[in-house]
Amino acid sequence: MEKPFSFCFIFFTICFCIIISVANSCREFSVIIFNDNIKEEVNGECKIKDDPTELTRYVTVSYNESYLWSLCEDEKSHPTKTVHWCDFKLGKKHQRLDVFNYTVRPGCMGKSHNRKCTWLIRHDGFYFVDRRTVPPKQRKSHDWKVHAVAVDLFVILITSLICGYTFKFGSERLYLLIRACFSHERTGNGAACNGDGR
Numbered sequence: 001m002e003k004p005f006s007f008c009f010i011f012f013t014i015c016f017c018i019i020i021s022v023a024n025s026c027r028e029f030s031v032i033i034f035n036d037n038i039k040e041e042v043n044g045e046c047k048i049k050d051d052p053t054e055l056t057r058y059v060t061v062s063y064n065e066s067y068l069w070s071l072c073e074d075e076k077s078h079p080t081k082t083v084h085w086c087d088f089k090l091g092k093k094h095q096r097l098d099v100f101n102y103t104v105r106p107g108c109m110g111k112s113h114n115r116k117c118t119w120l121i122r123h124d125g126f127y128f129v130d131r132r133t134v135p136p137k138q139r140k141s142h143d144w145k146v147h148a149v150a151v152d153l154f155v156i157l158i159t160s161l162i163c164g165y166t167f168k169f170g171s172e173r174l175y176l177l178i179r180a181c182f183s184h185e186r187t188g189n190g191a192a193c194n195g196d197g198r
């Protein structure tokens with residue numbers, strides 16, 4: 001009677017160990033993006049850093065609504081490697097930030113171990129809900145970047161100056177070249193029009 005019992009015992013122990021290790025190899029986190037009091041839609045394009053599939057998650061959050069996804073942190077690989085980042089847009093404003101990385105991670109866990117990384121998007125920027133304190137603390141992480149009209153105008157001005165200068169320089173050279181060709185032709189050296197411009 002002793003042999004079958006020990007066989008069963010070993011068999012189930014092994015099964016149990018496999019199940020535990022499989023379950024443990026993935027630690028699940030949720031990323032929550034919340035549109036906090038912005039009347040317009042906030043759009044985001046989110047990616048996983050160094051992910052060979054390079055899938056983009058298109059996140060759209062309406063007024064006072066949230067978007068949630070779960071991620072699996074692979075504990076076997078180096079933990080600093082799991083990085084999810086998003087490029088957010090709100091009208092002319094934009095910002096790119098990590099919504100999950102090794103620095104953010106501890107703030108997602110807190111006392112209840114529910115592993116939620118909550119981001120509040122407001123008119124004045126991005127707030128992370130740090131769960132290490134009770135109640136959780138909202139900490140401002142990023143401002144919006146404003147793609148200002150002034151910047152546009154400055155870029156146009158610089159571009160037109162460069163273009164204008166290049167064009168002026170170019171047209172002068174072209175004029176000299178044509179003139180040189182014609183003068184050579186008149187003197188019978190037209191075939192040697194090599195454009196040395198003199």
Ligand SMILES: *[C@@H]1O[C@H](CO)[C@@H](O)[C@H](O)[C@H]1NC(C)=O
Nearest residue numbers: 035036037038039063064065
């Ligand atoms: C949206 O959220 C803000 C801040 O949390 C709140 O003051 C406002 O009443 C909410 N609006 C609606 C329509 O629920």
Ligand SMILES: *[C@@H]1O[C@H](CO)[C@@H](O)[C@H](O)[C@H]1NC(C)=O
Nearest residue numbers: 097098099101102103104141
């Ligand atoms: C992780 O993300 C946070 C929030 O976006 C950022 O402040 C921090 O610099 C990032 N850490 C690293 C190591 O990139």
